[in-house]
Amino acid sequence: MSVRVYVPRDSAALSVGAEGVARAIASEASSRGLDISLVRNGSRGMFWLEPLVEVETAQGRIAYGPVSREAVASLFDAGFLEGKAHALCLGPTEEIPYLKQQDRLTFARCGIVDPLSLPDYIAHGGYRGLTQALAMEPLAIVEAVKNSGLRGRGGAGFPTGIKWNTVLQAEADQKYICCNGDEGDSGTYADRMIMEGDPFVLIEGMTIAAIAVKATQGYIYSRSEYPHAFRTMQRAIAIAYENGYLGANVAGSGKRFDLEVRLGAGAYICGEETSMLDSLEGRRGQIRPKPPLPALEGLFGKPTVVNNLITLATVPIILDKGADYYRDFGMGRSRGTLTIQLAGNIKHGGLVETAFGMTLQDAIYTFGGGTATGRPLRAVQVGGPLGAYFPASFLDTQLDYEAFAARKGMLGHGGIVVFDDTVDLAKQARFAMEFCAIESCGKCTPCRVGSTRGVEVIDRIIANQNRTQNLRLLDDLCELMLDGSLCALGGLIPLPVMSAIRHFPEDFDRPAPTSPALLNPDVLTADREKNPWR
């Protein structure tokens, strides 16, 4: 009988040589006359162990990693096809503490199944959520999602069920489901992992959303920086059509749902929902003022559900296992699981899906193993380029929307970027403004002009020209951008800038404490009524 050997085709695994390892295993097996079947799975999300090779044995899956092309022959010599010992052997995959201590709900199948095998998807619980949904009234589906406590995973944390209800109640000849997979935040890769590792879960989630709000057309907006994810998603959609899970008669229900994946073109702003809609319509990805809400006037002016990719990929398990099951994970108003992505200067970078409420300290040290360089941690940026820089003294912050807002930060899409003590926060603050200047859509003046002025002011502060006055000017500029910008790009870029100044005054050559204006907590209020990424 042929032995199943798994070598990931996830982009991150490919980036450290998985393709060469897969080829070496195939050719070594054939030259030794051994019968193997090679499965190209997604990643388990333990990237320091990639390429992570797994072998299916009577004792379950046994992991080896990180495997180089050169090590393949010695794995065969050691008998890895029977799960035998080798210097790279990590034991049963499921017993690796990094995985064992997680609550994998959204990522239940990622890294386990063959991403493009529909039978594999179904054998691992796929399409059970859709079967449930097809037996329910649309309002009941919306209620289930509402009761699960699921909130938008793009960062804004808006309750998903409430958004769906608005679209369901809207009268229109055409409604749309748009998946925001424009994962532009540095430090995040969860969307990419789902598209490459379990694309059917996204198709299923979007199909359930469509049935819940009576939409018939869906679009996934992905990134040109993710060519592998795009191709896998396209192939998965084609397979779903061939097997009657998309098209005029979804799973024999008589209901129609068509789905297409589209590519962005390197504009960070298209992660903002209204920009994304304009981009999908073939326009410049510029912000639309709200109201009207996209739920009422979205894509092509029609009622549209716009949800983050992880939000939609979480819907199937809620319908399958029930709202209560999902809601029982988490803390306070943050229910269910958070997909933390450990990134940057981190020893054990990877995806950690766990109930809300873990501390930054546990994420970075218990899971992440500290910095990759072994130097002391100095700063952490959570939530992408618009997230605050936290000092080491803030590591007790719990990973929860409200806990982050209380410390003038934001959880965003769950990306955690770690910096060691070589980081210069003045440089990081300058980069935040530079990034905003490069990526501003140009629609509103505070963001378009403010970001360029911000770079100039920070340059003068760094050069010690009228430092005190320029710091006050920067403070004023940040307040204006925060209050006056149309969307979260200009509106939140003050977060990394001002947090750098507040928590790392020495990098701006200033003794702590800073001027009273900079310590005024009212200046930065991430939790005020902005309209962050949704």
Place this chain on the structure above:
Amino acid sequence: MSNMQAWDADRAQARIRELERLPGALLPILHALQEEFGYIDPAATPLIASALNLSHAEVHGVISFYHDFRHSAPGKHVLRICRAESCQSMGCDALIQHVEKRLGVKLGETTPDQSLTVEQVFCLGNCALSPAVMMDGEPYGRVSPNVADFLIDSARRPQ
């Protein structure tokens, strides 16, 4: 990238025809043209405008809005280096300096022999293996200056 064709108006027209009926067809068309030719030739603007019933200004406005779309032909190979925060924390600035010095070009430029274009990118989604780059659409992680040299040499080696 090495399979790019020289600009050909008939070929462009054919690609536009394939996609013009899609709702919101402009981005798919621009991606198709860039895939074919490596950039968006200015001569494409009137063809697209006429197919989609848009003004030249509207088409030009979209092309110039997105960082991806190039206005002139790139080198035979394209190296995209991530400059976002995660890669900064692992020394992408030093990596960029190394590559720029070695090739004698800045980010956004092409080597004089037209063999390689170096571009900046903000996040390749490989942040647990920073610093990350992409060579001709293939991802590479934990890229040291040595690895970058190897990638550059392999790409530029005459075949």
